[in-house]
Amino acid sequence: MDARFGSAASLDDFQRLAFGGGSALLQQRPADRWRGLGGPLGDANNAIAADRPGAFIDQFAMPLGKYRLPPNEMQEILPQQLLALESAAAALEDAGMALRERRHRAGVIVGMSFDFETTNFHLRWWLEGQARRWAAAMGLSPSEEQNSAWIEALREQTGPALTPTATMGALGNIIASRIAREFQFGGPSFVVSAEAASGIAALEAAVRSLQLGETDAMVVGAVDLAGDVRTVMATGALRPDCAVGEGATSLVLKRLSDATRDGDRVYGVIRGIGRASGAAIGRLDSDEARESMAAACERSMAARCEMQACCDWRHWAS
Numbered sequence: 001m002d003a004r005f006g007s008a009a010s011l012d013d014f015q016r017l018a019f020g021g022g023s024a025l026l027q028q029r030p031a032d033r034w035r036g037l038g039g040p041l042g043d044a045n046n047a048i049a050a051d052r053p054g055a056f057i058d059q060f061a062m063p064l065g066k067y068r069l070p071p072n073e074m075q076e077i078l079p080q081q082l083l084a085l086e087s088a089a090a091a092l093e094d095a096g097m098a099l100r101e102r103r104h105r106a107g108v109i110v111g112m113s114f115d116f117e118t119t120n121f122h123l124r125w126w127l128e129g130q131a132r133r134w135a136a137a138m139g140l141s142p143s144e145e146q147n148s149a150w151i152e153a154l155r156e157q158t159g160p161a162l163t164p165t166a167t168m169g170a171l172g173n174i175i176a177s178r179i180a181r182e183f184q185f186g187g188p189s190f191v192v193s194a195e196a197a198s199g200i201a202a203l204e205a206a207v208r209s210l211q212l213g214e215t216d217a218m219v220v221g222a223v224d225l226a227g228d229v230r231t232v233m234a235t236g237a238l239r240p241d242c243a244v245g246e247g248a249t250s251l252v253l254k255r256l257s258d259a260t261r262d263g264d265r266v267y268g269v270i271r272g273i274g275r276a277s278g279a280a281i282g283r284l285d286s287d288e289a290r291e292s293m294a295a296a297c298e299r300s301m302a303a304r305c306e307m308q309a310c311c312d313w314r315h316w317a318s
Contacts, residue, residue, distance in 0.1 A: 001267060002090035004083075005247030006055025011094065026053040026243060033058075034229040054244025056227045062086060067182050076166040080115050081175045083248045084223040088179045091219060091250035095264065099183055103217065107187025108179045109206050110221040111198030116230045118170045120159040127154050179219065187215040198222060199249070200275050206253055207273050216258060223248040274298065 001011060006025040008014040017024050029051060062082050064071045067089075074082070088108065092099055131151045135142055142150065160166065168174060173191045180189035188209060194201045199222030206218035226235070227244050235242055259266055274297060 001094055001249070001251045002087045003247070003249045004057075004087060004090075005245060005249075006057060008247075010090065025055045027056060027058075028053055029056055029227065029244075030058045033227060051232070052243065054227065055246055056244060057083075057225065057246045060086075073165045076160070076163060078115060078117055078170055080112065080117075080223050080225050081178060083225070084110055084112075084175045084221050084250075085178055085182065087223070087248040087250040088183070088219050088221055091221075091252050092183065095252040097217075097252065102184045102186070104186035105216040106183075106185045106218065107206075107209060107215045108176050108183075108185055108189045108219040108221065109202040109209075110176045110179070110191045110223065111200070111202035112172060112175065112191055112193055112222070113195050113198055113224050113226070113231075114193065115170075115172070115225065116228045117159070117225075118172075121162040121166070121170070123158045124155045124161065127151055127158070175221075175223070179221070183219075185219075187218070197275060198224075200273075203251070203270075204273050204275060207270055210253060210255055216254065218253045219250055220253060221248065221250040 003011050003014040005014060007027060008017050008025060033056065060079055060083060062074065062085075064074070067085060069077070089099060128151055131147065131154060135147065135150075155161075172193065176189040176191050179185070192198055192201045192205060199220075202222060203220050206220045209215045209218055225246050226232070227246050232244055235244075253270075254262070254264065256266070256269055274295075
């Protein structure tokens with residue numbers, strides 16, 4: 001497995017911080033993290049109440065040549081994709097699996113939330129008309145040359161222009177495809193997005209794949225760079241007490257019988273899995289929440305029975 005959150009850049013770092021007191025993960029927002037809002041936030045910047053300590057990832061580096069990625073394209077790939085790739089590689093290494101080996105019956109499923117960085121390209125196009133409206137609202141009458149210079153300056157603050165490489169680098173499902181291509185997986189590879197439940201949804205889908213005998217090994221990942229100012233503002237408005245948590249994690253799953261046969265180290269066993277979601281879950285004392293949680297438990301028990309039946313069938317078939 002692998003886990004990297006905030007300042008913890010590896011599973012070992014995360015274990016040390018978790019068992020030594022997780023508060024060390026929480027740090028002040030990096031000063032240059034929020035593009036256009038570099039300094040302390042005051043009334044002029046809407047006094048964003050959500051600007052509080054969190055598990056921010058300040059820096060992330062990937063050695064050139066480590067993966068089959070053209071060096072001139074790496075700057076145009078969203079960091080979320082590179083972080084997930086690095087986490088998957090670390091999980092495979094932790095599981096004692098070679099990184100360069102064909103695995104026709106292995107797959108990867110990644111859970112991820114919406115990445116606001118993908119909207120920056122549209123923002124660049126939108127600014128031209130919006131800048132004119134702003135100027136009119138403020139009673140300004142810039143010349144065409146002044147207006148063009150202002151728009152260009154605003155665009156530069158939003159990020160780089162769209163290129164063919166950046167288009168591919170901004171597609172969500174490319175995360176799973178990159179991992180499958182890099183490590184030569186021949187099984188299913190896709191992304192699921194269910195906001196905070198994305199990781200557990202990916203885990204459930206991977207368990208089902210193993211259960212049905214589609215695959216013999218699955219890499220399950222979850223990645224989120226939730227420190228974008230737009231995400232923090234939206235989350236803060238809905239859940240004011242929620243701290244920012246950025247990071248990625250990956251697990252390598254096998255059926256227990258296969259892992260035992262192969263002499264693998266086993267961190268844990270999933271006996272059953274079920275989940276509940278929806279607005280009611282935020283109110284744990286409501287009847288709707290209790291009903292949803294009860295249904296999730298029932299699905300988990302049903303899944304446990306299905307897993308046992310699957311293992312029994314495979315035992316007799318062999």
